[in-house]
Amino acid sequence: TQLLEQSPQFLSIQEGENLTVYCNSSSVFSSLQWYRQEPGEGPVLLVTVVTGGEVKKLKRLTFQFGDARKDSSLHITAAQPGDTGLYLCAGGGGSQGNLIFGKGTKLSVKP
Amino acid sequence: DAGVIQSPRHEVTEMGQEVTLRCKPISGHDYLFWYRQTMMRGLELLIYFNNNVPIDDSGMPEDRFSAKMPNASFSTLKIQPSEPRDSAVYFCASSPWGLSTDTQYFGPGTRLTVL
Numbered sequence: 001t002q003l004l005e006q007s008p009q010f011l012s013i014q015e016g017e018n019l020t021v022y023c024n025s026s027s028v029f030s031s032l033q034w035y036r037q038e039p040g041e042g043p044v045l046l047v048t049v050v051t052g053g054e055v056k057k058l059k060r061l062t063f064q065f066g067d068a069r070k071d072s073s074l075h076i077t078a079a080q081p082g083d084t085g086l087y088l089c090a091g092g093g094g095s096q097g098n099l100i101f102g103k104g105t106k107l108s109v110k111p
Numbered sequence: 112d113a114g115v116i117q118s119p120r121h122e123v124t125e126m127g128q129e130v131t132l133r134c135k136p137i138s139g140h141d142y143l144f145w146y147r148q149t150m151m152r153g154l155e156l157l158i159y160f161n162n163n164v165p166i167d168d169s170g171m172p173e174d175r176f177s178a179k180m181p182n183a184s185f186s187t188l189k190i191q192p193s194e195p196r197d198s199a200v201y202f203c204a205s206s207p208w209g210l211s212t213d214t215q216y217f218g219p220g221t222r223l224t225v226l
Contacts, residue, residue, distance in 0.1 A: 008225070031212045040219070040220075041220070042115070042217025042218055042220055043202075046159050048214075054154075072202050088154065092210075092212060096210075098156055098167065099156070099215065101146075101155075102153065103152075103154075104154075
């Protein structure tokens with residue numbers, strides 16, 4: 001069974017701080033996605049990475065896919081209150097496009 | 112585009128009652144997914160459809176759960192009879208081609224409380 005472990009589970013920081021959250025597995029994934037979910041809403045896709053070692057940047061967010069395609073990280077520079085939310089990683093590997101989701105990291109950025 | 116539409120947004124019912132959750136996917140998307148989200152278990156895939164045909168229902172917890180997709184623009188998830196442990200947020204999502212690199216577009220969810 002493929003599992004994705006996310007850490008930390010909860011993170012509370014002050015505006016302006018940097019942070020990194022992690023997504024780890026013992027399984028290889030063909031692709032990995034990061035979603036952000038705000039309270040009362042469904043998850044929204046932030047990025048998809050497909051190549052081992054790939055790095056993608058989205059403004060202040062930097063995503064990296066591990067060389068062995070078993071892990072990923074999300075780094076946020078100078079966090080803002082608008083970054084508050086639940087960050088979910090999701091691994092793809094099935095032929096039909098179903099995803100395996102981690103339980104998420106709940107981030108709170110205080111002004 | 113209106114995005115994925117789910118109804119109702121909130122449902123409170125008593126144990127033993129039948130519950131029906133509804134979903135309208137994005138037009139033109141071939142894949143529809145039903146998920147359940149709880150604090151303990153996170154986001155779990157229950158079942159998904161390709162062109163209205165159920166492909167994998169191995170995530171459906173028990174026979175009390177059933178899902179249908181009678182046409183490309185409508186799907187239902189039914190729980191009969193409902194139990195307190197079914198309390199969760201249920202999401203519907205759709206994607207264009209079913210690739211693992213596709214974006215899955217989620218609806219706003221239905222928050223189900225079974226008393």
